[in-house]
Amino acid sequence: MFVSRLGRGVWVNRVIGTRGVSTKETTRKGRRDVDASVPEAQTTSEDGTFEIQESSSSPSIEDRPLWRLPKSPFVEIPQAWVTSFNSIKEQKLGLVDLHPDVFRVSPRLDILHRNITWQENYRNLQLTKMLSKGEMPGGGAKPWPQKRTGRHHAGSIRAPHFSRGGFAHGARGPRTWFYMLPDSLRIQGLCVALTVKHAQDDLQIVDRLDELADGDPQYLMDLAEERNWGYSVLFVNDTDTITGGLAEATSQLPSMTVMPFYGLNCFSILKYDTVVFSQKALELVESRLLQHKHRADTLQKKYCYKDMKETLLREGEKEEHPQQAPFV
Amino acid sequence: MAKPAKAAASSAERALRIVENSSRVRLQDLRDNIGARTLGKQQSNVHNQHGHTIGQLQHAAKPPLGWIWGDFFRPWQRMFPGTKLFNADINIRREYTPLSLIELARLIDLGWVDQKKPIDIVALCATRKFKIEPHLRQCGFDLTPEGADAWKYPVDIEVQWASQRTIAAVESAGGRIRTAYYDPESLRAAIDAKTWFQSGRPVPRRLAPPPSLVSYYSDPVNRGYLADVAEIEHARQRLSMTMGTTLPETTFDAVKHPKQVFNGLPPGAIVSLKDRKVFMPTHPDVRDYYEEGLRADKQYP
Numbered sequence: 368m369f370v371s372r373l374g375r376g377v378w379v380n381r382v383i384g385t386r387g388v389s390t391k392e393t394t395r396k397g398r399r400d401v402d403a404s405v406p407e408a409q410t411t412s413e414d415g416t417f418e419i420q421e422s423s424s425s426p427s428i429e430d431r432p433l434w435r436l437p438k439s440p441f442v443e444i445p446q447a448w449v450t451s452f453n454s455i456k457e458q459k460l461g462l463v464d465l466h467p468d469v470f471r472v473s474p475r476l477d478i479l480h481r482n483i484t485w486q487e488n489y490r491n492l493q494l495t496k497m498l499s500k501g502e503m504p505g506g507g508a509k510p511w512p513q514k515r516t517g518r519h520h521a522g523s524i525r526a527p528h529f530s531r532g533g534f535a536h537g538a539r540g541p542r543t544w545f546y547m548l549p550d551s552l553r554i555q556g557l558c559v560a561l562t563v564k565h566a567q568d569d570l571q572i573v574d575r576l577d578e579l580a581d582g583d584p585q586y587l588m589d590l591a592e593e594r595n596w597g598y599s600v601l602f603v604n605d606t607d608t609i610t611g612g613l614a615e616a617t618s619q620l621p622s623m624t625v626m627p628f629y630g631l632n633c634f635s636i637l638k639y640d641t642v643v644f645s646q647k648a649l650e651l652v653e654s655r656l657l658q659h660k661h662r663a664d665t666l667q668k669k670y671c672y673k674d675m676k677e678t679l680l681r682e683g684e685k686e687e688h689p690q691q692a693p694f695v
Numbered sequence: 696m697a698k699p700a701k702a703a704a705s706s707a708e709r710a711l712r713i714v715e716n717s718s719r720v721r722l723q724d725l726r727d728n729i730g731a732r733t734l735g736k737q738q739s740n741v742h743n744q745h746g747h748t749i750g751q752l753q754h755a756a757k758p759p760l761g762w763i764w765g766d767f768f769r770p771w772q773r774m775f776p777g778t779k780l781f782n783a784d785i786n787i788r789r790e791y792t793p794l795s796l797i798e799l800a801r802l803i804d805l806g807w808v809d810q811k812k813p814i815d816i817v818a819l820c821a822t823r824k825f826k827i828e829p830h831l832r833q834c835g836f837d838l839t840p841e842g843a844d845a846w847k848y849p850v851d852i853e854v855q856w857a858s859q860r861t862i863a864a865v866e867s868a869g870g871r872i873r874t875a876y877y878d879p880e881s882l883r884a885a886i887d888a889k890t891w892f893q894s895g896r897p898v899p900r901r902l903a904p905p906p907s908l909v910s911y912y913s914d915p916v917n918r919g920y921l922a923d924v925a926e927i928e929h930a931r932q933r934l935s936m937t938m939g940t941t942l943p944e945t946t947f948d949a950v951k952h953p954k955q956v957f958n959g960l961p962p963g964a965i966v967s968l969k970d971r972k973v974f975m976p977t978h979p980d981v982r983d984y985y986e987e988g989l990r991a992d993k994q995y996p
Contacts, residue, residue, distance in 0.1 A: 441705035473707035474714045480725035566714045597719075637722050663807070663823035 431650075433466050434657055445470045445565055449646055452573035455586070455593050460574055463646070469656050470565050472558045479563070482556035482633040485548040497537025500525045506533075551666035554659050560636040561652075569641045571596065576604045576625070576645040582615025587623055597640030603628055605647035628652050787995045790833045791856045792825055796864060797842025803850075813948070815853040816877060817957055820886040827886050829879040832995070838872070840864060851947045853920070859934065862918055866931060867940035871947050875920040876904035876912050878992040881956045888957065892966040897976070900954045900962035900985050902992035909991075920953055953989060961985070 436442070445465045451458040465471070500506065506525030513520055527535040548556075564570040571594070579586075591600055599622040602613060607627040617623045626635065628648040636642055644652070659666075672679075704712075714720065761770030772781075802808040807822040816835050819825060827833050835855030843860055849869035857874050865872040877885060881901045884891040891898075903921070904912045912919035915926040916934075935942045954962050963985035965974040976982050 439705070441703065441708065443708060471707070471711070474710050476720070476725050477728045477731065480727050483722060483725055562711070563714055563720050566711050567717075567719055569719065634722070637720065637725075640719065663821075665823070 431464055433464055434654070435468075435661060436466075437468060442467050443471060447565065447570065447572050449572045449574055450594075452576060452590075453578060453580070455590050457594050463572065463649075465565070465649075466653050466657060468660060469558050469653050470561055470570075472555070472562050474563055474566070475555065475559050476563075478552055478556050479559050479633055479637070481552055482548060482560075483637065485546070486632060486634045488544045489546060491544045493538060493540040493542040495538045496540045497534040499535070499537070500527060500533035503533045547670040549667050550659070554656060554666070556633045557631065557636075557656060560633045561642075564636060564642050569597070571641055571643045572646055572649055573643055574646055576602055576613055576643070576648075577606070577610045579611040579613045579616065582612030582619075584616045584619040587613075587616050587620060591623075591641070596643070598622055599639045599641075600624075601626060601635055601639035601642045603631060603642060603644045603648045603652070605645055605651055628655075788832065789995075790831065791835055791837035792827055792833065793839050794819070794825075794836045794854070795839045795841035796846045796861065799838070799850075799852075800842060800846060800848065803848055810848045810850050813851045813853065813951070813958060815875075815885075815951065815958070816855070816882070817885045817888060821888070827882065829882040829886075832879075835877055835882065838865075849943070849945050853951065857917065859916070860938075863934050863938040863940060866942060867935065867938070869943035869945040871945075873918050873920050873950060874912060875951070875953075876901075876908060876992075877956070878902040879994065884956050889968070892968050895965065897985075898956055898960050898962050898964045898966070900990075901956055903953070903989040905992050905994070905996060907996050920950065954985075 433444070436444075444467055446462050447465055449460045449463055451460060500523060503525040506523040510521050510524050511518055521529075523529075524531070525533045527533055561570065587600075591597070602617065602623070602625045604613075604625060605628055607629075609625060613625055617625050624635075624639070628651045631652060759767055759770055761772045763771050763774075799808070799814075802819075802822060802824070803810045807824065808814055808818055812818065816827075819836060820827065825836075827835065837856040838852070838854040838858075838861045840858055840860035843864035846864045847868050850865065851871045852865060853873045853875050855874060855876065857872060862872050878901060880899045884896075884899055903909070909921070911917055913921040915922040915930040918927060918930070931942065951958055956962065960966070960973065961975070963976045963981065966972075967974065976985065
């Protein structure tokens with residue numbers, strides 16, 4: 368159970384503590400030094416394990432201002448490397464600050480559990496309907512006289528103790544287990560999932576996902592092998608239509624999936640070994656989550672079917688698939 | 696190498712250090728907290744006596760509340776109902792959401808309300824902290840004096856009801872307070888301006904208070920919005936003398952017109968949020984409708 372994970376380069380994503388001003392200053396300076404050394408082709412640390420290269424096509428990774436930082440003196444600002452995606456060998460393009468309210472929250476596994484339970488249960492639908500005695504055909508007449516036959520008293524051949532009789536206390540579908548988890552728990556669940564992934568070094572950030580040259584699944588497998596991403600990988604992109612070969616490559620790999628940022632959910636984050644964000648997707652996810660955390664509206668919103676009926680019934684309106692019926 | 700001194704860390708950080716050093720958290724590792732989902736001891740539905748029984752007399756039917764003599768259907772409150780019926784006006788009674796000064800101070804401190812701008816029902820409802828339902832005859836806010844001792848913001852505030860202590864607290868801090876009436880239609884626009892504008896309806900004209908409230912809103916003692924300005928100033932001086940407070944000199948913008956719902960938006964305007972434009976009516980009949988004098992709200996007395 369407790370496998371040492373030090374071999375997987377945990378130190379790379381370690382939160383750089385900002386306890387006190389002086390530490391923060393040195394950290395900042397340290398990171399600025401890294402940035403300053405970016406134009407030089409390669410910088411090798413004392414460990415000799417990573418190098419920073421400036422790629423001309425990569426987006427510039429500037430110092431990102433974090434919105435509404437918590438004022439606690441204990442807050443630590445998590446950081447992560449942005450790496451390249453266009454080569455198998457890992458190239459570090461820069462270090463980004465992540466918001467502690469999203470990527471460094473308390474690891475509430477119970478809230479994660481509630482999210483997962485909700486995701487697994489709310490979509491269940493029982494369509495079985497076991498017919499009761501009254502709903503079975505026939506059975507109106509008394510099968511045999513009440514007395515003097517030597518058989519048991521019976522009023523109907525559909526009574527529950529008859530074979531081919533109706534069911535007493537059977538499953539009475541259609542039945543759903545649908546409920547909505549409160550917004551606060553869903554938001555917190557996403558933050559916890561991202562925090563856990565980041566703390567365990569399973570959250571990777573690449574500059575962009577949509578510029579993969581060709582849809583070769585072997586390339587992705589080699590990449591994951593080289594960077595120690597584990598068996599299954601979830602790619603999260605900022606757009607829902609992705610250019611380049613990533614969609615084609617992942618469609619041939621059962622263990623790798625691409626997903627737009629708005630489809631991110633606790634179950635998928637936990638299901639895959641590693642979650643790979645494009646840098647834009649990460650910023651979008653962070654800003655959306657923060658926006659909801661600080662929204663003026665209540666986080667305990669009531670969800671009534673009445674309010675969403677219009678939307679739900681019009682859901683499959685624009686789905687035009689040649690083979691599949693619209694999913695409503 | 697000597698270990699660095701262990702710095703103080705939050706409980707979240709200490710928990711995260713455990714997560715960092717453990718194996719990958721997987722779907723099957725997640726558990727709810729111990730005891731989070733345990734139910735109480737199930738009692739049988741029929742005799743739910745929580746493990747103890749009581750005798751026959753205690754189970755027996757008791758006389759209803761207020762029974763003094765005679766049959767059970769004539770308790771005291773029905774035999775002697777008094778001069779007026781209890782809750783007789785339940786269907787026309789007005790409700791005001793209580794908002795204390797200390798709550799308002801908290802809203803200002805946390806940045807939900809801007810103290811530099813006029814605070815009215817639009818600004819208060821834009822915080823999304825309150826729920827006002829005009830169809831339940833809820834008419835707005837009642838500013839209560841809790842926290843009046845610590846009140847220090849010189850705000851320009853307009854509420855629907857205010858007590859003398861509240862008025863004194865706001866004015867002694869250098870603020871201005873007015874009580875104003877909003878009819879249900881205007882209230883509906885004011886509490887959710889965005890939805891109102893998006894629905895394409897024009898900004899309604901505010902109606903004058905109904906007959907029973909005219910005296911309240913034209914009373915300078917209550918700082919009613921229909922009262923004379925000079926009389927309000929006189930009442931202000933009187934209240935400060937009564938309460939023994941001083942009145943700092945502060946200047947404010949002109950008050951909202953009695954027919955206006957939103958500051959800076961005349962009645963009859965259609966607001967396009969998409970184009971960021973305000974359209975005014977051009978048809979003379981429509982313009983007359985919005986420009987005529989105050990009309991009273993006659994829905995409830």
